[in-house]
Amino acid sequence: MSSTSSPVTTASQPPSAQSGQSGGSKNTPRLRTRRKHTPGRPKRSVLLTVLTGLIMLYTVVPLVWLVISATKTQEGLANSSGLWFSHDFALWDNISKTFTYHDGIFVRWLLNTLLYVGLGAGGATLLAILGGYALAKFNFPGKRAVFAVVIGAVAVPGTALAVPTFLMFSKMGLTDTPWAVIIPSLVSPFGLYLMWVFATEAIPTELMEAARIDGAGEIRTFFQVAMPLLAPGTVTVLLFTTVATWNNYFLPLIMLKDPNWYPLTLGLDSWNSQAQTIGGDVIFNLVITGSLLTIVPLIAAFLLLQKYWQSGLAAGSVKE
Structure with missing residues (x-):
């Protein structure tokens, strides 16, 4: 009986056990396990x-060119490589000339831009x-019509409304x-x-209803309950409206004639156009330096306010 049961026991064992018993575990092929992709180890x-690298080059190379070109004189721009x-390192001299050229008109354009951004x-x-807030939390007749108007207004480019706006304002x-x-x-x-x-x-x-039950009016509910959540x-x-107003060019172009009311975009374009006029002062180095100074506030705003974006992306990700 013992001799007949031994083969059955051996056959019922897995191949790995048989190879381990025979001492041939080193020659046994190991199965490849699929690598698990976790948030810490993405695919x-x-x-x-x-x-991503191409997009980075497309974004960074113009900025690098602008920074390097702002360090050159007018002669250096023509006699050196763009990158x-x-x-001659003339960055500080270019900045000084930009603020003092033509009786400091650049400062006036900067203040005009800040005015347009602050109020606009x-x-x-x-x-x-x-x-x-009103459209999201209140129901009223015509809400669907308002939604259709808003969506339609988003689809209409601003340049298409520039001429009718000019005629109306004139x-x-x-x-x-x-x-x-x-x-x-x-x-x-x-x-x-x-x-x-x-x-x-x-x-x-539910949070708004709780505030109303506690006796808060609509104005107090908005400022003390809704506003912190809407940060x-x-x-x-x-940031979107600031960038749009800061870089606005076409609207001031058709609306303004007095250089004293120009924003930075229109003012720098007028400096750039001087090279195309007879006897005009060629100041490409000041145009480039002014362009660099123009984007510095926008970069600073993005860097200082990005923590609010991060908190907005994380809002609602943790369920209590």
């Missing part, structure tokens, strides 16, 4: 890496917050004044839509 993609420094972008952000006598730039900047359909969507998810209806969306809309 690698060569195509995505290459595309390398010249023998700030007002557009405030109106987007109020409108988005009838009102507001052209060639700061209000011709500030008032159109107060309307931001995309900012309104963004705040509408954000307020819908960021403000729980990430508010910063996002503020």
Whole structure:
């Protein structure tokens, strides 16, 4: 009986056990296990890496060229490579000349731009917050029609409305004044839509009802309950409207004739156009330096306010 049961026992054992008993475990092939992709070890993609590198070059190379070119004199711009420094380092001299050229008109353009951004972008952000909050948390007749109008306004480019806006403001006598730039900047359909969507998810209806039960009015509920929750969306809309107003070129071009009311974009373009006029002063080095100074506040704003974006992305990711 013992001799017949031994083969059965051996056959029932797995092959790994048999090879281990025979001492041939070193020659047994090991099965490849699939690598697990965790958040700490994401899946690698060569195509995505290459595309990201190309986008980085497309974004960084113009900025590098601008920084390097701002360190050159007018002669150095013509006699040196665009992506390398010249023998003369003139960054501080270029900055000084930019602020003092033509009786310091660059400072006036900078103050005009800050005025347009402060009133235009700030007002557009405030109106987007109020409108988005009302559309998200209140029901009223015609809400669907308002939604259709907002979506349609987002799809219409601003340049298509420039000429009708100019005709309307010329009838009102507001052209060639700061209000011709500030008032159109107060309307931001995309900012309104963004705040509408954000307020819908960021403000729980139960929290508003609890505040009302405790005796808070609508104004107090908005400022003490809703506004802190809308901070990430508010910063996002503020940055979008700030960049749009700061870089606005076409609207001031058709609205303004007095150089004293030019923003930075229009003022630097007028400096650049001097080289095309007979007897005009060629100051490409000041145009480049002024362009570098123009983007510094925007970069600083993005770096200082990015923590609000991070908090907005993380909002609602943890379920209690």
